[in-house]
Amino acid sequence: MSGSSLSFVLVLLLSCLSESSAIIRKFHDVACRAHHIQSLMQFKNEFDSSSCNQTDYFNGVRCDNMTGEVTALQLPRGCLRGTMQPNSSLFRLLHLRYLNLSNNNFGSSTIPSELGNLNRLETLILSSNGFIDLSHNDLTGGFSLAQNLTKLNLLDLSYNHLSSTIMNPKSSIFTLHDLHYLNLCYNNFVSSTIPPEFGNLNRLEALSLFSTGLIGHVPSSFSNLSLLTTLLLGHNDLTSIFLPAQNLTKIPSQSHKQLEGQILEPISKLITLTTLDLSFLNLGYPIDLRVFSSFKSLAILALSGNSISPTSLSSDSGIPLSMEALLLSQCNISEFPNILKPLKNLRSLDISSNRIKGKIPEWFWSHPRLISANFFNNSLNGFQGLPEVLVNSSLRFLDLSLNCFEGAPPNLPPFIVSFTARGNRFTGNIPLSTCNHNSLTLDLASNNFTGAVPPCLSNLTAVNLRKNNLEGSLPDMFHDGSPLESFDVGYNQLTGKLPKSLINCSSLRLLNVEHNGIKDAFPFWLKALPNLQVLTLRSNKFYGPIATHDDRGAFPELRIFEISDNNFSGSLPPNYFVNWKASSLQMNEDGSIYMDHKEESIKNTYYIYADLVDLQYKGLSLEQVKVLTFYSAIDLSGNRFEGQIPESVGLLKTLIALNFSNNAFTGHIPSSLANVEALESLDLSRNQLSGTIPNELKTLSFLACINVSHNQLQGEIPQGTQITGQPASSFEGNARLCGLPLEGSCTGPRVASIQYVKEDKKEGEMVSWEAVTIGYALGLLFGVAIYQVIASYKPEWLVKIIGPYYCKSC
Ligand SMILES: *[C@@H]1O[C@H](CO)[C@@H](O)[C@H](O)[C@H]1NC(C)=O
Ligand SMILES: *[C@@H]1O[C@H](CO)[C@@H](O)[C@H](O)[C@H]1NC(C)=O
Ligand SMILES: *[C@@H]1O[C@H](CO)[C@@H](O)[C@H](O)[C@H]1NC(C)=O
Ligand SMILES: *[C@@H]1O[C@H](CO)[C@@H](O)[C@H](O)[C@H]1NC(C)=O
Ligand SMILES: *[C@@H]1O[C@H](CO)[C@@H](O)[C@H](O)[C@H]1NC(C)=O
Ligand SMILES: *[C@@H]1O[C@H](CO)[C@@H](O)[C@H](O)[C@H]1NC(C)=O
Ligand SMILES: *[C@@H]1O[C@H](CO)[C@@H](O)[C@H](O)[C@H]1NC(C)=O
Ligand SMILES: *[C@@H]1O[C@H](CO)[C@@H](O)[C@H](O)[C@H]1NC(C)=O
Ligand SMILES: *[C@@H]1O[C@H](CO)[C@@H](O)[C@H](O)[C@H]1NC(C)=O
Numbered sequence: 161m162s163g164s165s166l167s168f169v170l171v172l173l174l175s176c177l178s179e180s181s182a183i184i185r186k187f188h189d190v191a192c193r194a195h196h197i198q199s200l201m202q203f204k205n206e207f208d209s210s211s212c213n214q215t216d217y218f219n220g221v222r223c224d225n226m227t228g229e230v231t232a233l234q235l236p237r238g239c240l241r242g243t244m245q246p247n248s249s250l251f252r253l254l255h256l257r258y259l260n261l262s263n264n265n266f267g268s269s270t271i272p273s274e275l276g277n278l279n280r281l282e283t284l285i286l287s288s289n290g291f292i293d294l295s296h297n298d299l300t301g302g303f304s305l306a307q308n309l310t311k312l313n314l315l316d317l318s319y320n321h322l323s324s325t326i327m328n329p330k331s332s333i334f335t336l337h338d339l340h341y342l343n344l345c346y347n348n349f350v351s352s353t354i355p356p357e358f359g360n361l362n363r364l365e366a367l368s369l370f371s372t373g374l375i376g377h378v379p380s381s382f383s384n385l386s387l388l389t390t391l392l393l394g395h396n397d398l399t400s401i402f403l404p405a406q407n408l409t410k411i412p413s414q415s416h417k418q419l420e421g422q423i424l425e426p427i428s429k430l431i432t433l434t435t436l437d438l439s440f441l442n443l444g445y446p447i448d449l450r451v452f453s454s455f456k457s458l459a460i461l462a463l464s465g466n467s468i469s470p471t472s473l474s475s476d477s478g479i480p481l482s483m484e485a486l487l488l489s490q491c492n493i494s495e496f497p498n499i500l501k502p503l504k505n506l507r508s509l510d511i512s513s514n515r516i517k518g519k520i521p522e523w524f525w526s527h528p529r530l531i532s533a534n535f536f537n538n539s540l541n542g543f544q545g546l547p548e549v550l551v552n553s554s555l556r557f558l559d560l561s562l563n564c565f566e567g568a569p570p571n572l573p574p575f576i577v578s579f580t581a582r583g584n585r586f587t588g589n590i591p592l593s594t595c596n597h598n599s600l601t602l603d604l605a606s607n608n609f610t611g612a613v614p615p616c617l618s619n620l621t622a623v624n625l626r627k628n629n630l631e632g633s634l635p636d637m638f639h640d641g642s643p644l645e646s647f648d649v650g651y652n653q654l655t656g657k658l659p660k661s662l663i664n665c666s667s668l669r670l671l672n673v674e675h676n677g678i679k680d681a682f683p684f685w686l687k688a689l690p691n692l693q694v695l696t697l698r699s700n701k702f703y704g705p706i707a708t709h710d711d712r713g714a715f716p717e718l719r720i721f722e723i724s725d726n727n728f729s730g731s732l733p734p735n736y737f738v739n740w741k742a743s744s745l746q747m748n749e750d751g752s753i754y755m756d757h758k759e760e761s762i763k764n765t766y767y768i769y770a771d772l773v774d775l776q777y778k779g780l781s782l783e784q785v786k787v788l789t790f791y792s793a794i795d796l797s798g799n800r801f802e803g804q805i806p807e808s809v810g811l812l813k814t815l816i817a818l819n820f821s822n823n824a825f826t827g828h829i830p831s832s833l834a835n836v837e838a839l840e841s842l843d844l845s846r847n848q849l850s851g852t853i854p855n856e857l858k859t860l861s862f863l864a865c866i867n868v869s870h871n872q873l874q875g876e877i878p879q880g881t882q883i884t885g886q887p888a889s890s891f892e893g894n895a896r897l898c899g900l901p902l903e904g905s906c907t908g909p910r911v912a913s914i915q916y917v918k919e920d921k922k923e924g925e926m927v928s929w930e931a932v933t934i935g936y937a938l939g940l941l942f943g944v945a946i947y948q949v950i951a952s953y954k955p956e957w958l959v960k961i962i963g964p965y966y967c968k969s970c
């Protein structure tokens with residue numbers, strides 16, 4: 161395995177099987193025949209392709225340099241949406257050898273057996289598409305796909321919703337005898353066992369069944385797969401993988417000791433394996449690491465989420481010396497494993513979320529090829545040896561977060577690119593030596609560092625110093641060309657002004673200075689930063705207006721905007737939110753909500769620094785959530801804003817939370833808010849809003865929390881389930897409001913409410929209504945799709961909460 165790519169491969173491994181990418185490049189770029197171009201256009205037109213970029217679409221087409229026939233097709237991500245029909249023009253491109261339709265949305269289509277027409281196919285990639293099944297023929301022994309796809313050697317159906325029917329022994333998958341590579345990870349074969357028919361695919365070199373809901377054991381026919389080098393079986397319920405099922409039932413559960421050291425059947429016969437993933441198998445008995453000693457070529461072994469026998473960890477030999485990466489997260493390990501000592505090829509160790517106490521031994525750093533070490537979430541408290549113990553190491557990624565380290569942090573190794581140590585008890589000043597590492601990601605949040613923020617962070621890529629005891633003002637030392645992308649110094653005691661030189665950090669995505677004592681006017685100048693997505697000024701002493709005479713084009717990428725609890729004042733023009741990124745949710749973007757599954761799981765590994773924010777909104781209080789591309793939040797609460805709530809807020813279609821409470825807003829609640837379909841939390845309490853609550857708001861189906869208390873609202877509360885299910889306190893303090901959940905019914909005010917709506921329109925806010933009409937049009941076009949997409953994705957981001965920021969009790 162080539163060194164530089166190892167961490168990348170690992171990243172992929174954690175989520176799924178790695179693919180040889182950009183196969184398309186090997187095809188020649190020559191003129192294609194006119195009738196093929198026509199078929200390609202027709203194919204596009206069979207779908208909603210409104211976000212397809214014509215240029216990109218045809219960039220992925222390759223034709224034979226002699227005949228002009230289309231031989232390769234790779235569509236850009238997020239281009240097509242709709243059902244793939246059996247009569248699709250795609251099936252007329254009979255000369256296709258490479259077809260990659262990944263990351264589109266053929267939600268709820270079956271995979272048409274007409275793909276079998278494309279009998280020259282060698283590579284077929286249909287990942288991340290929402291397919292639900294193979295066609296009936298392909299499931300029942302009709303073999304329609306397989307009959308013709310005799311040349312297919314790479315099949316990728318990962319990240320779909322394929323059901324257990326595909327694991328049917330008659331499924332045509334098992335007749336694709338020439339497959340070298342089969343990726344089925346992330347599907348729903350719930351409660352299927354692994355059929356012995358996999359043994360037919362004896363040319364397989366790589367197989368991924370990762371996270372597919374399989375149960376039972378690995379059939380003995382797997383010993384037929386003698387060419388296999390990569391096997392990913394993790395995140396399934398393969399309870400008897402280390403023993404044939406019949407043997408397991410014979411052994412009483414209390415004599416677990418006897419199970420240690422049992423052989424791994426039939427996988428133990430696959431001695432050519434270089435990559436093996438057996439993580440999270442729900443085994444119920446400990447694995448003895450020494451069972452892997454016969455795999456002489458094994459380089460990557462993932463056993464996370466299984467318990468490992470302590471005796472095998474403390475022995476000083478047993479794992480093959482070829483081992484380069486070992487993943488032992490959540491293995492209930494309590495001592496630093498001695499078995500790592502002889503592994504001179506070790507590049508990557510993940511031993512996070514165990515119970516390891518004490519110091520990291522000095523010998524660990526002498527592994528000559530070490531690249532990454534993840535000690536996240538243990539009870540480690542120091543380093544054996546001198547403070548310089550790390551300086552000769554080749555380490556590039558080090559995660560010490562959520563441990564019990566004390567005193568000064570270690571001197572960092574020369575090639576380090578990521579040092580994460582949040583949630584420890586490090587003290588003293590932030591070491592100036594960290595600045596010697598260009599492009600470093602430095603996360604020292606939630607420690608007890610004191611003193612000033614060092615004036616040399618400009619060359620770092622990400623800086624997180626949140627929740628320490630830093631004081632003084634932020635150094636005005638950010639130089640032109642700074643690579644800084646993320647800068648969080650929230651929850652310290654910083655004073656002074658926001659440094660103007662931040663304007664030099666044109667890559668900046670996140671700026672968070674919340675809960676400090678910074679006293680400054682609103683930083684209008686930050687609008688010049690083309691990539692700023694998150695701006696959090698919450699709980700400081702900022703003052704003055706936040707709007708100028710023309711705010712169109714402001715903050716082009718901003719999605720999370722939190723400036724609560726300051727002294728901001730003034731009013732916001734109706735078009736304040738026009739041109740905000742959150743308003744331009746487009747097909748390809750909402751498409752990527754669905755389609756970026758794979759990328760998200762890759763980013764979820766610790767190698768890539770994630771921007772994190774607190775989402776502190778009623779009904780949705782989440783600490784340190786990842787900033788993802790498809791939601792936005794705005795908090796202006798606790799200031800002195802006045803005037804009307806800008807109607808253009810209804811354009812922010814990805815908004816999930818909005819808090820305008822505790823200000824002096826007047827006028828009506830904009831009915832354009834009904835356009836913000838993803839809205840979950842809406843707080844307008846403690847203002848001077850008047851008129852009725854717009855009846856349209858009852859259509860907001862995600863609204864979990866609404867609070868309009870303590871205003872001067874009147875009339876009937878819109879009677880939708882999301883609204884009437886709220887506590888009465890959400891509406892109290894509005895003397896003339898009536899209807900559920902408030903007690904007492906409405907008599908008469910219904911008429912009044914209609915009059916109010918009419919009055920609204922007479923006042924005539926042309927600019928805003930124009931904007932809102934555009935918003936509604938977009939809503940009509942994409943509404944249903946977005947609804948489904950967000951509904952299906954929602955649980956994903958809700959669980960993406962990175963561990964707590966407090967120090968644990970050691
Ligand atoms: C299409 O993509 C190409 C490059 O990928 C880009 O140059 C072009 O501006 C895009 N066109 C549109 C309309 O977005
Ligand atoms: C056509 O493509 C083949 C490979 O597919 C290549 O060997 C050959 O040189 C190409 N011919 C021309 C004229 O580009
Ligand atoms: C398939 O296409 C996607 C673009 O949609 C690309 O990112 C990916 O690398 C391609 N996969 C292969 C194996 O060529
Ligand atoms: C495919 O068949 C459907 C009816 O089943 C028809 O509406 C559609 O036009 C056909 N598409 C093509 C490309 O022939
Ligand atoms: C196999 O391909 C031939 C043409 O090459 C086609 O006539 C036949 O319908 C295909 N079979 C299936 C099951 O798709
Ligand atoms: C193993 O592969 C051979 C072909 O090489 C095949 O005949 C045999 O049925 C396979 N065995 C099993 C158990 O699948
Ligand atoms: C499993 O049981 C069979 C007999 O039922 C026995 O021959 C075999 O040795 C056992 N294997 C292990 C690993 O205990
Ligand atoms: C973890 O290991 C300890 C012994 O070291 C054992 O008592 C405990 O049950 C194990 N916990 C789990 C979840 O396996
Ligand atoms: C690092 O290497 C240098 C030169 O090989 C050596 O003198 C020094 O003692 C080493 N430092 C540590 C902490 O191992």
Ligand SMILES: *[C@@H]1O[C@H](CO)[C@@H](O)[C@H](O)[C@H]1NC(C)=O
Nearest residue numbers: 585587588607608609610629
């Ligand atoms: C942080 O350090 C200060 C003194 O430097 C000390 O008073 C305080 O208790 C420490 N806080 C924690 C949480 O250890």
Ligand SMILES: *[C@@H]1O[C@H](CO)[C@@H](O)[C@H](O)[C@H]1NC(C)=O
Nearest residue numbers: 595596597598616617618619
């Ligand atoms: C920051 O990077 C620039 C350009 O790479 C370099 O000239 C400068 O010395 C670096 N500053 C520090 C403090 O390392």
Ligand SMILES: *[C@@H]1O[C@H](CO)[C@@H](O)[C@H](O)[C@H]1NC(C)=O
Nearest residue numbers: 490513514515537962963964
């Ligand atoms: C830390 O590890 C324990 C298991 O040792 C696990 O239960 C817990 O969820 C982990 N915490 C985090 C924040 O990952």
